[in-house]
Amino acid sequence: MDFLRNSVLTLIVFLPLVGSVIVMLMPKEDTKRIKQFSIVWSFLPLALSTWLAIDYWIRFLAHGSGGMAYDVNLSWISALGVNYHIGADGLSIPLIFLTALLSFLGVYYSTRVIRKRVKEFFVLFLFLATGMFGVFVALDLILFYVFWEIGLVPMYFLIGIWGQAKDRPQYAAMKFFLYTLAGSVFMLLAIIGVYLSTGTFDIIKAAQIGVWTDWPLAASLSFWAFLIAFAIKVPSFPFHTWLPDAHTAAPTAGSVILAGVLLKLGAYGILRILLPLFPQSFAQYGWIVALLGVIGIVYGAFVSLAQTDLKRLIAYSSVSHMGYVMLGIGATAVALNMKGQEGMLKNATMAFDGAGLQMFMHGIITGALFFLVGVIYERAHTRELAKFGGLSTMVPVFYGTMMFAGFASLGLPGLSGFWAEFFVFRGAFGIVPVLATIGVIGIVITAAYILYRIIQSVFLGEYVAKKWDHWTTVYGKHADGPTDMETFEKVTLWPLVALMILLGIFPSLILNFFNQTAVDILSRLF
């Protein structure tokens, strides 16, 4: 057991890489074996991360602790003092689980719908997982940076090669790549700054020592450099325009990973690095983060309402939903300035919890929504909302699944999305009430675009056959009209729906992780 505890994170991170290499060595023509292998192999991190979550719950959460665990600290590049330092706590474990789940489902779904350049696809997809897992476990800034960059390359190719020609995949891939890379340059500078100040790349040590405590300007500059890198990734308004292009162009599983996991890296970075390393600067500028969050919520919702392409709509809805995360994080930071006030620690904790919950819930909900777009796109080969209508009678299972995901996305109580919104606003109203008041407008507009744009125009009304006549089955054979979800699509989507319901009723299953760690982190700062 101890062996497993010492190596579980390393296994989760590097198993996909090993799998990627193995697939690379397999013959290109043997797509069936490649697919089978990829499914089985991508299940391993899921199994391990499930065990990880349960083990952490039993050993830490159950005892009221949310501290760092499973850490491994080995010297990596000793000349630079760069260590292979990894670990996980209640903030990262849910996100590791989310990554494993969406990667597995993405691989499984892709084995059924990816037909061109199968081998390369799975090589890249598995490789991508390593980068994402790595970010969530890294406790060394250089290690963090390396994993951060690793994720970029496979996603670039996934969008560029498997995107639909009409969506300008090369442009989208390049935009995604450059934008993130531009942010990374700032991050690298900031990392160097941290090193110059503290003499270490270790996040935990640096937090203990304190970064630029004697030179506020340098602290501010480092803070901003990090923040820009993370805000681009989130993406926060006004750095968000790479997202709709990239999401729209990416193949289904790519969009799922992009929205479900990659966006979380930025928000995770803010909570993992900025909050403990730059509490003063963050407290000072937290309102800007909250403001950008609120703008993202409302603006993103309105832009979604104006969309006519289903996938683009959901992409923009991510801008809006990630705005809740930014609002929660920003509010948490602002609270550091108001330490004296009664109940402020509770407000800050709940805002932090809300941000964490929204990361996780948005991952499963938007992941499901992008899979659902895939379901219809594989059949209709269009995503124009105007081409659909009255599908609910024809495809009741698809309709039902979309209803769950759609209502979860608009924050209906009883489904998982509500808890994230509630905690974000509960925290934010206690800290930045004016911004939060503006933010709630987004809730109404979200309901409008989900129900008016998606549900009504795709599913309700009368089915008119002549509106669109290029239907095929999901396997590409001719069909006279829309056909309902196949078994593999149900297998992909229903676990996500089940999670939405389960976490809608028992949010503490996830909340406990975030909450304990939030208490842990914040009580040190307060």
Add this chain to the structure above:
Amino acid sequence: MSESIFNLTWLIPLPPLLAFFAIILFTNRNKRLSSNVAIGAVSVSWILSWLVAITFFTNPELVKKPFNLMVPWLPTGTTTFSMGVAVDAVTAGMLFMVGFVLTMIFIYSSGYMTFPGHLDPALNTDGLDPRYSRFFAYISLFATGMLGLVVANNLLMLFIFWEIMGLCSYLLIGFWYEKKYPDPKQITPKEAGLKAFLTTRVGDVLLMVGMIFLYIFAGDLNFQVIFSGDTLQHIAAMTVNLPLFGETSWAVLISMLIFFGAIGKSAQFPLHVWLPDAMEGPTPVSALIHAATMVSAGVYLIVRMSPIFMAASHGHNGAMTFVAFIGAFTALFAATIAVAQNDIKRVLAYSTISQLGYMFAALGIGAWVAAIFHLLIHAFFKGLLFLGSGSVIHGVEHGHHHAHEQGHDEGYFDAQDMLNMGGLLKRMPRTGWTFILGGAALSGFPLITAGFWSKDEILSDAWANGHSLVFWTLAAAALLTAFYTFRQIFLTFFGKPRTEAAAHAPESVPSMTVPLMLLAVFAVVGGWIGIPEHFPGLGTILNNPLGRLMGGQAQVYGLHYEVLDFHLFPVVASMTVALGGIFLAWLVYGRRPLKTGEPDPLQVWLGPVHTVLRNKYYVDEFYHATVVRFARWFADMCYAFDSRWFIDPIVNGVGRIGRWFAGALRRFIDEPVIDGAVNGLGLVTQAAGSVVRLLQTGQAQNYLLVLLLTVLVLLAMVQFV
């Protein structure tokens, strides 16, 4: 009965939830089985509800220590938020009503949901609605929502079930989502569902904000905590400086925000617009959700939260005045619209809005017990009236079908238009007589109907406490109520049939008429429980059990309750307006029944005023021209700003500059200066480039190069610093 029965309270909402999942996952292919599962489940809930309610009624001393069961649910920082159930007098009263009405309407639905007329008859296989099972799944989920709302012991849980009901309302209003009308301006079910959801969402969001503020100040949302003296004093004493309103007590602000939730859910002005259009849903839905239960949940919410409303200045505050104003205004406003409607269900919808306004007016003037009384009684008779109207529509549709087969084709036929009816009492006696009883209760027909007693109590309270403006507004509304109700009865059931369809309408099946008769019993005897103590004769015999129970509960919550002395004037006034309205309706519609094709006499006499009323004061048009158009315009502007005007052009511009700059670097610095020196690096660049060239973009290598260079810079810095 033992009080340990309360330990089962948490089970009450569960059976319908299980039925919901059972239907959508397993039984949906078998329609009859699905409806039986749903009816069975809701019956279990009914029995449990009545066990709990009756146990409470028989132990009135329980009001002092209401049952409360808590389970830790959410970790919130270092504290924990508990969910749970509670039973006090209000909950018990609501459980008594809701359990029974739910079951009646479920049974009624199993007869009502036959194959709908707007679908292609070729699809008709078994005479039942093609989505019969889905209907029962939805109303089961709804039942969970309503029962859960009633038993919740904290505001957050109440809010969750509140929203689940909103979802069901949306799904059920749009149940016949493919339905279209020849008139493109007429709202279709799918649009009506959307409108309902979005309109109530506006109120719900404000409610959520109010709830969150309450949470922040009270530290919890459990009713015991938020109604404790400490919390109430705290929120009443704290003030906030609001723009426009100035210095306001938090208690008042929170109350106002919460009240907006009720305004949305109970369709009060200015968010009333969704309810009349919600009539696009199947009639049992109108009866269940849009008359008896969900819309009255708004009233229930304010009943529940009354201690917060009363916290500042002993209830003499802006929030209470606002509630009274909105309630009284809506009561009259909606009643005037109802007078000019011809759709049998829309008349009832406006009357629901109006009656809910009554309840809010009562709450606003502090007549807490009277509001609860009217809430409970209204549910019975309004549910009855809606189910009766459904039975009528069903009969007329069948009659139309019959006439159609006989060759009397009348083109598009509106089975809900009262001008197409007439003389149905003879064709449908059970439906007719029960409808008349329900209508009499709604009109407040003196002494025998329940509606008289509950309405009279509100008027007496308003009179006794000197709220004369509220009193006169409500009295005027009562006059109109009696008028339009009997206008409806005369147009529908009396005179001669005005169409072939009405002439051939058959009586409905027993599964529909039996619930009507059971509800009719309550529409009469229900009132006996609340006859004021000092009412001559009757009052002393029956001794006002409801007033005693709820009054006791009111005192526990620190609310105002007094046993009113008997005043002749309000009683005479409420008798006069009821009988006067009925008499006026008889003069206009009863004495000389309308003939086929004849216009409504009111239309002739009132002229343009009637047009305004008929068009509901053009509020819909106003909202459409302002809010809806603005939202769409603003969305388009945002998107243009995003993709065409500002943000994306800047991003692309920066990209272009970067590309130009990179090209310039390569031409003037990289190639002539560095290239020779860094041969090893060049190899790596080439290798990377050959991979990237697969993409035929030929640009990525620059950026991999950037990455590499930065790492080199880092290495260099660490070496030399």
